[in-house]
Amino acid sequence: MSLRTLVLFAIAVVASAVQVTETASKLTFSNARVSFDVQKSNGYIQNVTYQGTSLLGPVSGNAGQLYTDWPSNGFSLVANSSRQVLQGRDWAGIVITDNNTATGSLVQRSWFLRDEESGIHSFLRLAYFNETKPNQGALGESRTMFRPNTPLWTHIVTNNEQYATHPSDQAIANEIQVQDATWYIANTPNEPYVKEEADYWTKYTFADNQTNKAHGLYGVDASGDAFGAWWVVGQKDTFFGGPNHFDLMVDGIA
Ligand SMILES: *[C@@H]1O[C@H](CO)[C@@H](O)[C@H](O)[C@H]1NC(C)=O
Ligand SMILES: *[C@@H]1O[C@H](CO)[C@@H](O)[C@H](O)[C@H]1NC(C)=O
Ligand SMILES: *[C@@H]1O[C@H](CO)[C@@H](O)[C@H](O)[C@H]1NC(C)=O
Ligand SMILES: *[C@@H]1O[C@H](CO)[C@@H](O)[C@H](O)[C@H]1NC(C)=O
Ligand SMILES: *[C@@H]1O[C@H](CO)[C@@H](O)[C@H](O)[C@H]1NC(C)=O
Numbered sequence: 190m191s192l193r194t195l196v197l198f199a200i201a202v203v204a205s206a207v208q209v210t211e212t213a214s215k216l217t218f219s220n221a222r223v224s225f226d227v228q229k230s231n232g233y234i235q236n237v238t239y240q241g242t243s244l245l246g247p248v249s250g251n252a253g254q255l256y257t258d259w260p261s262n263g264f265s266l267v268a269n270s271s272r273q274v275l276q277g278r279d280w281a282g283i284v285i286t287d288n289n290t291a292t293g294s295l296v297q298r299s300w301f302l303r304d305e306e307s308g309i310h311s312f313l314r315l316a317y318f319n320e321t322k323p324n325q326g327a328l329g330e331s332r333t334m335f336r337p338n339t340p341l342w343t344h345i346v347t348n349n350e351q352y353a354t355h356p357s358d359q360a361i362a363n364e365i366q367v368q369d370a371t372w373y374i375a376n377t378p379n380e381p382y383v384k385e386e387a388d389y390w391t392k393y394t395f396a397d398n399q400t401n402k403a404h405g406l407y408g409v410d411a412s413g414d415a416f417g418a419w420w421v422v423g424q425k426d427t428f429f430g431g432p433n434h435f436d437l438m439v440d441g442i443a
């Protein structure tokens with residue numbers, strides 16, 4: 190009897206390692222290190238908190254959020270998406286399904302948190318099947334955006350060779366657009382980015398193939414603690430064009 194009680198107690202402790210709480214507007218996933226909120230309205234993630242520090246900052250437009258989108262043709266969220274919360278002994282997650290029966294396209298976004306980890310696992314499934322309209326054009330792009338709205342992140346890191354400071358607010362205020370998503374920012378010549386990297390600021394400078402181990406953001410807070418937010422891909426062979434396909438590592442943050 191006392192052994193059974195002990196075993197049940199152990200299971201109860203493990204089972205509560207990843208907590209899922211729900212309100213009318215969101216589901217919150219948390220373990221001892223990290224927590225995040227999944228918005229019921231669109232599946233976007235807000236309020237990623239790591240040991241008391243906000244990694245995304247407050248929501249302002251699309252900023253302050255982590256989400257996947259499809260700016261090009263083909264895939265989109267639908268009004269009646271469905272969601273399923275899954276929970277195991279030491280993990281929990283959510284699968285959000287957007288099944289567009291009007292076109293035959295399917296989007297499934299999944300976010301999982303394991304106990305003892307400080308990372309969020311992200312899975313994306315895109316499918317299209319339509320016998321009468323077998324081709325609905327190029328996928329174009331799918332972006333999973335970590336879009337902070339906090340001064341914590343000062344550095345942009347592409348790979349172990351290429352990184353730079355994020356241009357300051359002053360540099361951005363004085364910039365001159367020269368072509369698509371490309372600005373001359375040397376009107377502020379003492380800007381660290383200008384001194385260390387280039388006179389021009391563009392996300393294309395930070396493009397890379399998929400052979401890097403990780404890319405992301407780095408910063409040090411007021412009390413001297415260093416933070417990193419890294420996108421780490423578990424399996425690159427199924428990326429469009431395989432691991433050698435060139436892609437943007439930085440987008441939507443300036
Ligand atoms: C964000 O998450 C933290 C940690 O779970 C919580 O204390 C805080 O109230 C949340 N903030 C908002 C705006 O929901
Ligand atoms: C979502 O709405 C569409 C159009 O009203 C409908 O055809 C489809 O069956 C609905 N899907 C679900 C999962 O309810
Ligand atoms: C999407 O909707 C189609 C048509 O109703 C259905 O056959 C299919 O099973 C659905 N897929 C998922 C993953 O819900
Ligand atoms: C296939 O696409 C056509 C044209 O967009 C649409 O009318 C039809 O409902 C789609 N069929 C399926 C099974 O999604
Ligand atoms: C991929 O990028 C890395 C780092 O920029 C570079 O060293 C390597 O040659 C590239 N590989 C291919 C096949 O393009």
